[in-house]
Amino acid sequence: MKFNYLIKKFFYLNITLKNAIVQRAFNVLSLSKFRGRRQQVFKSQAIARQSPPTRVHHFSLERDPPFPPSFLHPNSFRLKGLMGTVDAANKDVNVSLADKKPTVVFVLGGPGSGKGTQCANIVEHFHYTHLSAGDLLRAEIKSGSENGYDIHTCLQKLDITMIQNMIKEGKIVPSEVTIRLLQKAMLESGNDKFLIDGFPRNEENRAAFEAVTKIEPEFVLFFNCPEEEMERRLLSRNQGREDDNIETIRKRFMVFLQSSLPVIEYYKAKGKVREIDAAKPIEEVFEAVKVVFIRKDEQVTA
Ligand SMILES: Nc1ncnc2c1ncn2[C@@H]1O[C@H](COP(=O)(O)OP(=O)(O)O)[C@@H](O)[C@H]1O
Numbered sequence: 001m002k003f004n005y006l007i008k009k010f011f012y013l014n015i016t017l018k019n020a021i022v023q024r025a026f027n028v029l030s031l032s033k034f035r036g037r038r039q040q041v042f043k044s045q046a047i048a049r050q051s052p053p054t055r056v057h058h059f060s061l062e063r064d065p066p067f068p069p070s071f072l073h074p075n076s077f078r079l080k081g082l083m084g085t086v087d088a089a090n091k092d093v094n095v096s097l098a099d100k101k102p103t104v105v106f107v108l109g110g111p112g113s114g115k116g117t118q119c120a121n122i123v124e125h126f127h128y129t130h131l132s133a134g135d136l137l138r139a140e141i142k143s144g145s146e147n148g149y150d151i152h153t154c155l156q157k158l159d160i161t162m163i164q165n166m167i168k169e170g171k172i173v174p175s176e177v178t179i180r181l182l183q184k185a186m187l188e189s190g191n192d193k194f195l196i197d198g199f200p201r202n203e204e205n206r207a208a209f210e211a212v213t214k215i216e217p218e219f220v221l222f223f224n225c226p227e228e229e230m231e232r233r234l235l236s237r238n239q240g241r242e243d244d245n246i247e248t249i250r251k252r253f254m255v256f257l258q259s260s261l262p263v264i265e266y267y268k269a270k271g272k273v274r275e276i277d278a279a280k281p282i283e284e285v286f287e288a289v290k291v292v293f294i295r296k297d298e299q300v301t302a
């Protein structure tokens with residue numbers, strides 16, 4: 001009797017143990033399968049986040065390298081190879097732009113130094129076309145946000161959002177975007193005299209513009225203004241700009257010091273900088289600006 005009981009107990013324990021082992025193995029398998037599937041989902045989500053949506057043109061800087069290495073700035077990682085930079089049409093754009101031998105004046109200075117204000121006066125007196133890189137980028141964000149896509153620049157909503165975020169952060173947008181906008185505006189203007197305001201803002205902007213357009217600026221108008229004065233002006237500019245808040249203003253000042261001043265130094269070494277004291281009242285600043293442009297015209301006619 002007792003022996004029978006022990007045999008039964010042994011079989012019972014054996015089955016329970018086997019069941020437990022099988023169950024455990026099953027659990028482990030299912031869990032790893034689930035984890036695998038979950039990782040797969042995460043992986044495909046990550047790929048989807050990295051992949052650009054299908055776009056009209058797919059170029060690759062690696063395949064078409066018309067730019068110096070400096071063009072491959074860390075800033076441009078997101079757009080590198082996605083929207084590309086050069087195609088047959090773009091080459092035509094560059095050839096026809098360079099053929100026109102346009103007069104280009106770069107207008108530089110810290111945020112709020114009065115570049116836009118003085119450019120409006122120069123346009124009125126000297127018949128230049130004013131192209132503000134910041135205005136072009138803001139217009140692109142606006143039209144891209146409304147239409148979701150811009151056929152001229154091949155920028156899609158994802159890129160537009162990225163540009164918007166960069167501006168909100170006070171960062172400099174990759175040159176390939178800004179240069180495309182400038183080229184398009186230059187061609188559409190029908191003029192051959194341009195004030196390019198707020199560009200080049202860093203070494204990458206400068207080198208890429210020269211490499212792509214083959215245009216050298218006539219001179220660089222540099223509005224020099226103390227930071228406290230620029231800050232005061234920006235805080236009362238009142239144009240509803242997302243980047244005119246104290247936090248972003250400070251970041252823009254930092255970017256100006258670190259990235260834009262070296263560009264001014266570069267042109268200074270070439271004797272191309274015309275420096276203006278921009279802390280004075282608007283009319284006085286313009287008197288100084290006029291002298292620069294009148295001298296330039298006199299040099300041309302002499
Ligand atoms: N010389 C000046 N004195 C006082 N305020 C100025 C002067 N120049 C421009 N402003 C004002 O400062 C703000 C910034 O000028 P803006 O031309 O937009 O600068 P930037 O284009 O360099 O950012 C504007 O509100 C403008 O009216």
Ligand SMILES: Nc1ccn([C@H]2C[C@H](O)[C@@H](COP(=O)(O)OP(=O)(O)O)O2)c(=O)n1
Nearest residue numbers: 111112133134135170171172173198199201
């Ligand atoms: N060459 C340029 C010019 C402007 N931007 C972006 C980054 C700048 O902080 C904003 C605003 O530039 P904008 O010249 O309009 O204004 P401020 O001179 O900063 O007052 O645009 C750019 O990314 N690249």
